[in-house]
Each structure stands twice: as structure tokens, then as C-alpha cells.
Amino acid sequence: MASPLARPAPDWRLPAAGPAVRVRNFTRRFGDVTVLHDLEIEIGRGEFVALLGRSGSGKTTLLRTLAGIDPAPGHQVLTPAARAVVFQDARLLPWKKVWRNVALGLKGADTRARAEAALTEVGLDHRLDAWPATLSGGEAQRVSLARALVRDPGLLLLDEPFAALDALTRLKMHDLVLSLWARHAPAVLLVTHDVDEAVALADRVLVLEDGRIAAEARIDLPRPRANEAAFQDIRARLLAKLGVDAGQRRPTEGALLAFPSGEIVA
Amino acid sequence: MSSITLDRKPSSFALPKVRLRGGRWVSPLLLLLVWELGSRTGVIPERVLAAPSAVAVTFWSMVVSGELPSNLAVSLARALAGLAFGLAIGVGLALAAGLSRAGETAIDPLMQLKRTIPVLALTPLFIVWFGIGETPKVTLIAVATVFPIYMNLFSGIRGVDARLIEAGRSFGLSQAELIRHVILPGALPAFLVGLRYALGVSLLVLVVAEQINASAGIGHLINNARDFMRTDVIVVCLVVYACLGLAADQLVRTLEARALAWRPTFIKS
Numbered sequence: 001m002a003s004p005l006a007r008p009a010p011d012w013r014l015p016a017a018g019p020a021v022r023v024r025n026f027t028r029r030f031g032d033v034t035v036l037h038d039l040e041i042e043i044g045r046g047e048f049v050a051l052l053g054r055s056g057s058g059k060t061t062l063l064r065t066l067a068g069i070d071p072a073p074g075h076q077v078l079t080p081a082a083r084a085v086v087f088q089d090a091r092l093l094p095w096k097k098v099w100r101n102v103a104l105g106l107k108g109a110d111t112r113a114r115a116e117a118a119l120t121e122v123g124l125d126h127r128l129d130a131w132p133a134t135l136s137g138g139e140a141q142r143v144s145l146a147r148a149l150v151r152d153p154g155l156l157l158l159d160e161p162f163a164a165l166d167a168l169t170r171l172k173m174h175d176l177v178l179s180l181w182a183r184h185a186p187a188v189l190l191v192t193h194d195v196d197e198a199v200a201l202a203d204r205v206l207v208l209e210d211g212r213i214a215a216e217a218r219i220d221l222p223r224p225r226a227n228e229a230a231f232q233d234i235r236a237r238l239l240a241k242l243g244v245d246a247g248q249r250r251p252t253e254g255a256l257l258a259f260p261s262g263e264i265v266a
Numbered sequence: 267m268s269s270i271t272l273d274r275k276p277s278s279f280a281l282p283k284v285r286l287r288g289g290r291w292v293s294p295l296l297l298l299l300v301w302e303l304g305s306r307t308g309v310i311p312e313r314v315l316a317a318p319s320a321v322a323v324t325f326w327s328m329v330v331s332g333e334l335p336s337n338l339a340v341s342l343a344r345a346l347a348g349l350a351f352g353l354a355i356g357v358g359l360a361l362a363a364g365l366s367r368a369g370e371t372a373i374d375p376l377m378q379l380k381r382t383i384p385v386l387a388l389t390p391l392f393i394v395w396f397g398i399g400e401t402p403k404v405t406l407i408a409v410a411t412v413f414p415i416y417m418n419l420f421s422g423i424r425g426v427d428a429r430l431i432e433a434g435r436s437f438g439l440s441q442a443e444l445i446r447h448v449i450l451p452g453a454l455p456a457f458l459v460g461l462r463y464a465l466g467v468s469l470l471v472l473v474v475a476e477q478i479n480a481s482a483g484i485g486h487l488i489n490n491a492r493d494f495m496r497t498d499v500i501v502v503c504l505v506v507y508a509c510l511g512l513a514a515d516q517l518v519r520t521l522e523a524r525a526l527a528w529r530p531t532f533i534k535s
Binding site: 067083085089091097104151 | 433435443527529
């Protein structure tokens with residue numbers, strides 16, 4: 001697969017139209033436990049948002065609501081009709097060949113061609129007729145990405161999709177996701193607990209804590225993001241927000257860390 | 267790539283394996299030999315057990331006369347008819363109970379209740395109800411095979427990975443599409459286990475059912491042979507039953523290899 005980094009720099013600007021996702025006053029309880037607390041979130045069309053949080057912070061609950069897996073009737077949750085999820089475990093149907101997994105649920109006559117095109121995009125055109133059990137973890141996740149993309153989603157939900165991959169594969173997947181995002185321009189919500197991943201990929205990072213947005217960082221650094229000072233700075237402060245002391249650094253231009261109230265900490 | 271090559275001699279590994287596999291035939295052949303010798307020397311009287319050579323001769327004459335093929339066909343038809351009914355009923359009940367809560371509430375307690383009654387204990391009742399023709403035999407086999415099919419398919423449906431169902435839903439599959447693409451293929455391995463049990467059970471019940479005043483079939487041959495103390499014919503029939511069991515097992519194996527080609531174990535082989 002050719003490195004996506006070799007391609008001409010894509011246009012990273014946000015489209016100017018209304019938001020792709022709008023969540024207002026969203027509270028979610030399971031029994032006595034309030035998982036999400038009066039949440040307000042907007043994601044712009046084509047915007048790449050990372051949602052950081054520790055286990056149990058409610059980030060998966062939010063993703064499942066946006067994915068329509070846990071519908072929330074009576075709540076203000078607006079999403080595009082075309083949504084697609086990439087789960088942490090690829091969740092391919094083991095009894096369907098790779099291309100049939102990608103074509104799952106597609107309507108129309110040219111499903112095979114569409115699945116092939118999507119698989120070609122993720123560099124797996126040579127594995128069309130393979131059984132999922134023969135794929136490596138990285139390949140399975142690429143199939144999973146193709147299965148999401150073939151639906152042409154307005155909102156792409158990534159639920160810790162790279163957490164189970166080895167470090168090298170993860171970096172390749174980051175490049176792949178960025179190039180696919182650049183080409184198809186869906187709004188992306190990436191749920192992760194990897195701060196580096198969030199800072200490397202997203203336009204905006206939200207930190208979810210106890211069901212509330214505890215911090216928000218806009219990252220205007222050009223991609224691909226090198227391990228430069230600004231990167232380190234945002235990373236350190238997000239980690240601090242998550243309760244990890246990675247050494248405070250001087251705030252840098254291009255990054256704002258703000259509380260939801262609008263107070264700028266940087 | 268590294269330039270180190272491992273000095274392997276596959277032949278030295280393969281040899282003892284071949285020897286071992288060949289060794290597995292020794293004891294059965296020895297047994298046959300001892301049996302034959304025992305019969306020839308008169309240690310084993312013919313009315314107790316016929317010599318293997320006599321059994322082979324009888325087998326051949328029964329094949330040539332058409333006695334064995336025609337009776338085998340009758341037995342097979344019984345087993346298959348019973349199995350077909352059992353399969354249809356078992357699959358129907360398992361789908362109803364597996365795919366809906368209401369179905370489970372209605373069907374599962376009855377099936378569990380039925381499980382406590384040994385099927386063969388129903389024989390007298392079936393004779394009273396259906397007489398001594400083909401109906402009680404086929405019914406007995408059908409009733410016996412319903413349970414392994416039902417039990418395995420039901421638990422297979424309920425055991426389908428919930429994460430896959432969730433994923434299917436998130437990609438907009440309808441309920442019918444979920445059943446077709448996710449739930450039924452996911453339950454297939456368990457169903458095939460049930461089918462294997464059902465085939466075994468159908469043969470077992472066949473043997474018993476054929477003792478009910480049968481006028482044809484392998485069981486009828488055995489009954490007649492018993493009356494005339496023809497131990498050679500009895501042994502021929504036992505061998506036929508054993509071959510039926512082997513064939514049933516092979517059938518399911520073939521089905522599994524085709525239907526479950528996606529499984530890692532089949533992919534490797």
C-alpha cells in the first residue's frame with residue numbers, strides 16, 4: 001500500500017455548513033448510575049473529533065447512542081442518517097468472505113463492485129475472497145473500515161478501533177484513517193483513551209469525565225503531526241486533565257485548552 | 267530474511283507416525299484370527315458365534331440373493347422418514363423458541379419436560395396408538411431425534427455473539443436480514459452437532475423399533491436369525507448397523523466441511 005503521506009496535502013478546512021451531530025441536554029442513566037450528565041456536543045460536517053476518557057467515563061455510551069445502537073428516544077440527538085461504526089474488535093461475520101462482510105446490508109445490484117472499491121481503498125483488494133479468520137488484526141480492522149466507508153457515512157464512529165493493534169500497525173492505520181477521512185470527508189468521532197492518538201488525528205479533542213465534558217482542545221497543527229513541541233504541550237496538558245502528570249509545558253501557539261464554560265486555561 | 271536454515275529431516279519425523287498408524291490394525295486383525303481359530307478348533311461353537319469366514323460367506327450370499335439390500339432399504343427408509351419428521355419438527359420448534367421470548371416461554375418448558383421421559387419408554391404407548399405397522403417405528407425415531415436437534419439449535423441461536431448482532435444492527439440490517447445473515451449462520455455449527463446426535467439416535471431407536479413385529483428390515487432379519495439360531499446372519503446385521511453408524515458420521519463430517527469452511531480448523535486443512 002502506498003503511504004498516504006506521499007499524496008498531495010489534502011484540504012483540511014471544515015465545510016461551512018451546519019453541524020453533522022448535535023446533542024443537547026443529553027442525560028443517560030442506567031439504573032441509579034448517571035453515565036452521561038447534561039451533555040452538549042456538536043460535531044461539524046467533516047470535522048474530526050476525538051473523545052478521550054478513562055474507562056467508565058461514558059464515552060462508549062455516547063458513541064453507542066450516536067450509532068443508534070442504544071437509541072435515546074425523547075432526547076435531542078441529531079445525527080446524519082448514514083452512520084457507520086468501526087468497533088474495537090472488528091466484528092466481521094466469520095462465515096462471510098471479506099467482500100461479503102463489506103457488502104453486508106448494501107442494497108442494489110453493484111454491491112460486489114462497491115465492496116471491491118472500498119477494499120481497494122484500504123489496500124485489501126487481494127483479500128476479497130479470504131475468510132475473516134485468516135486476516136491479521138490490522139487487516140481485519142481495515143476490512144472493518146472498508147465496511148464503514150462503503151456506506152458513504154456522514155458520520156463515522158470509531159470505537160477505540162486501534163487499541164488492540166501493535167504499535168507499528170496502529171501508526172499505519174492512523175495514516176490510513178486520515179487519508180480516507182480526507183477523501184470522503186465524513187464527520188468523525190474517535191473514541192479512544194490514547195492521548196497521542198487523539199492529538200495526532202483530531203481537529204478537536206474532548207475529555208469526558210464522569211459523564212461531563214471536562215476539557216476541550218482545538219488542535220490546529222498541520223498534519224501529519226510531528227512530535228514537535230506544540231504536540232507535546234497539548235499532550236501533556238490533556239494527560240494532566242486525565243490525572244496523569246506528564247510534566248507541564250509552556251502553552252504554544254495553535255492550541256487552546258478550554259473548559260466548556262469558555263474559560264481559556266492556556 | 268535470515269540466512270540461517272534449520273536442518274530438518276521430515277522423514278525421520280514421519281516414520282514412527284506411519285508405523286503407529288499401521289499398528290492400530292494389528293489388534294483387531296489378531297482378534298479376528300483368534301476368533302477364526304477358535305471356531306475352526308471347535309472352542310467357539312457355531313450356535314454361540316459363527317466364524318468370521320462363515321459370516322463373510324453369509325454376507326455375500328445375502329447380498330447376491332438381494333435379501334440384505336432389500337431389507338437394508340426398508341430400514342434406511344424408516345430411519346430417514348423418522349429423521350425427516352424429527353428434523354422438521356425440531357428445527358421449527360427451535361426457531362420459534364430461539365427467535366422469540368414468547369416462543370421460548372411456550373415451547374421450552376414442554377421440551378425440557380419431554381426430555382425427562384426416555385423415548386423408548388414410549389414404545390408401548392405408541393403400539394397402543396398406532397398398532398404394529400410402520401407408524402409407531404417412524405414416530406419413535408421422529409420423537410427421539412426432535413430433542414437433540416431442538417436443544418442444540420436453540421442454544422446455538424441463543425449463543426450467537428451479541429456483538430455481531432449489534433454490529434449487524436448498526437449497519438442497518440432488518441430483523442429478517444439479521445436472522446438470515448447473522449443468527450442462522452452463527453447457529454449452524456451447533457445445529458450440525460445436533461444433527462450428528464440425531465443421526466446416532468435415529469439408528470439406535472431404529473434397532474429397538476425394528477424389534478416391534480417387523481416383517482422387513484434389518485431388525486426383522488435379526489429376529490428371524492435368532493429363531494433359527496443363525497449367529498452368522500446376526501453378526502452380518504450387526505456389521506450393517508455399525509456401517510450405518512459410520513456412514514452417518516461421515517455424512518455429517520462432509521456437511522461440516524462444506525458448511526463450516528470458514529472455521530479456522532477447516533481453513534488449515
